[in-house]
Amino acid sequence: MDIKLEKKKGLQKKHIPYVIGGTLFVVLLGWIIFGNHASTLKVDARGISIGTVTSDQFNDFVRVDGRVQPITVVQLSPEEGGIVQEKVVEEGSQVKKGDIIVKLSNSNLDLQILSAEAELAEKQNYLRNTQVTMEQDRLNNMTEKLSLEHEINRKRRSYKQQEKLYKENLVAREDYLQAKEDFELAKQKRELIIERLRQDSIFRTNHVAQLEDNLASMHKNVLLIRQRKENLNVRSQINGELGLLDVVLGQNVSPGMKIGQINDLSDYKVEAMIDERYIDRVRPGLNATFERQGSNFELELRKVFPEVREGKFRTELVFVGERPENIRSGQTYYVNLQLGQPTQSIMIPKGTFFQSTGGSWIFVLDADGKKAYRRKIRIGRQNPQYYEVLEGLEPGEKVIVSSYESYKDNEILVLQ
Numbered sequence: 347m348d349i350k351l352e353k354k355k356g357l358q359k360k361h362i363p364y365v366i367g368g369t370l371f372v373v374l375l376g377w378i379i380f381g382n383h384a385s386t387l388k389v390d391a392r393g394i395s396i397g398t399v400t401s402d403q404f405n406d407f408v409r410v411d412g413r414v415q416p417i418t419v420v421q422l423s424p425e426e427g428g429i430v431q432e433k434v435v436e437e438g439s440q441v442k443k444g445d446i447i448v449k450l451s452n453s454n455l456d457l458q459i460l461s462a463e464a465e466l467a468e469k470q471n472y473l474r475n476t477q478v479t480m481e482q483d484r485l486n487n488m489t490e491k492l493s494l495e496h497e498i499n500r501k502r503r504s505y506k507q508q509e510k511l512y513k514e515n516l517v518a519r520e521d522y523l524q525a526k527e528d529f530e531l532a533k534q535k536r537e538l539i540i541e542r543l544r545q546d547s548i549f550r551t552n553h554v555a556q557l558e559d560n561l562a563s564m565h566k567n568v569l570l571i572r573q574r575k576e577n578l579n580v581r582s583q584i585n586g587e588l589g590l591l592d593v594v595l596g597q598n599v600s601p602g603m604k605i606g607q608i609n610d611l612s613d614y615k616v617e618a619m620i621d622e623r624y625i626d627r628v629r630p631g632l633n634a635t636f637e638r639q640g641s642n643f644e645l646e647l648r649k650v651f652p653e654v655r656e657g658k659f660r661t662e663l664v665f666v667g668e669r670p671e672n673i674r675s676g677q678t679y680y681v682n683l684q685l686g687q688p689t690q691s692i693m694i695p696k697g698t699f700f701q702s703t704g705g706s707w708i709f710v711l712d713a714d715g716k717k718a719y720r721r722k723i724r725i726g727r728q729n730p731q732y733y734e735v736l737e738g739l740e741p742g743e744k745v746i747v748s749s750y751e752s753y754k755d756n757e758i759l760v761l762q
Contacts, residue, residue, distance in 0.1 A: 391762060397745055403690060408682075410680075411679075414674065415615050416610050417614055426450065426577045429598055447581065456575070462568045466561075491539050498529070498532040498536055509522060615665075621657065636681045648663060700733070
């Protein structure tokens with residue numbers, strides 16, 4: 347006889363996998379909907395630097411390394427090329443304007459001087475000979491003019507006599523006309539010789555003037571060549587110190603070649619290289635200060651050079667007021683260049699976090715200092731000590747200012 351089996355009620359063993367799977371699905375769904383997905387990282391609190399957000403006067407300045415230089419540096423270059431014959435002054439010596447620094451020799455220049463002087467002498471002889479010849483021509487013309495004047499007087503008398511006799515019918519008409527024609531011809535000859543003398547005088551004057559101008563030009567040329575000979579002596583252009591002399595005996599130097607420099611030590615300036623991100627804010631007239639031997643000294647920005655090299659541009663600053671004692675060329679001063687007036691601002695200490703965030707966010711500690719949360723901020727100006735915070739932080743909050751390189755992708759830091 348068969349017995350009817352009843353169905354078992356409740357959870358059976360075969361249902362357990364489905365129950366576990368459903369439970370996990372519900373938990374996962376709840377985590378997705380309600381959970382906190384921020385990535386968290388535990389960090390050692392001893393390896394981080396913490397700064398406090400403050401509200402105070404923000405001094406808008408940049409600190410740069412300035413190198414002391416003479417107020418003026420004059421390049422030493424020969425106007426004429428040649429062989430170094432003698433170094434009259436050594437480096438570091440004090441020189442005065444006009445002192446000979448280096449003597450050069452140039453045999454080609456000596457030949458040019460001899461050639462120019464010979465050509466000048468030849469031109470002078472030619473001018474003298476021309477003047478003598480023209481004077482002789484002038485005297486011959488004057489003699490010819492006197493002869494014509496004498497002839498005119500004779501023919502005038504003959505003409506007047508023949509005219510008187512002809513009126514009294516004592517001579518033939520032909521004799522009278524011939525005397526008259528001879529007299530008229532003599533007068534015409536006189537007019538021609540006078541015109542020739544005038545033209546000769548004009549030509550002689552112009553020709554002599556031209557020759558004299560050429561002679562004067564050649565004389566100037568000889569003087570210039572002689573001056574070129576003098577330029578073989580390289581002289582100091584100012585009073586100062588011979589800071590560099592880069593030649594050796596026997597060296598062949600070219601015209602305009604830099605062989606040294608003269609430093610004007612009557613005053614000094616400070617040259618500083620500044621990062622190009624400040625180029626729009628740096629302008630002549632800005633004030634700067636630096637500390638030396640326990641005293642503060644003032645500078646003023648005199649010149650800003652427009653060229654940027656390797657991310658920096660060059661500036662020149664001059665002293666205002668006193669100079670440090672024992673100031674020397676080449677000394678380095680750490681200069682604070684004031685870019686603007688102090689203003690009341692929210693600030694945080696400078697730190698290496700900026701290299702990872704670019705100043706767009708920062709880790710802010712909670713009230714008990716156990717956790718740090720990523721927060722967006724906006725940074726404005728900066729100086730060697732602080733960043734100016736425009737948005738995102740309040741005075742009294744604490745932030746992590748050390749490097750974020752190992753946890754820059756995390757949202758929460760747990761400090762241990």
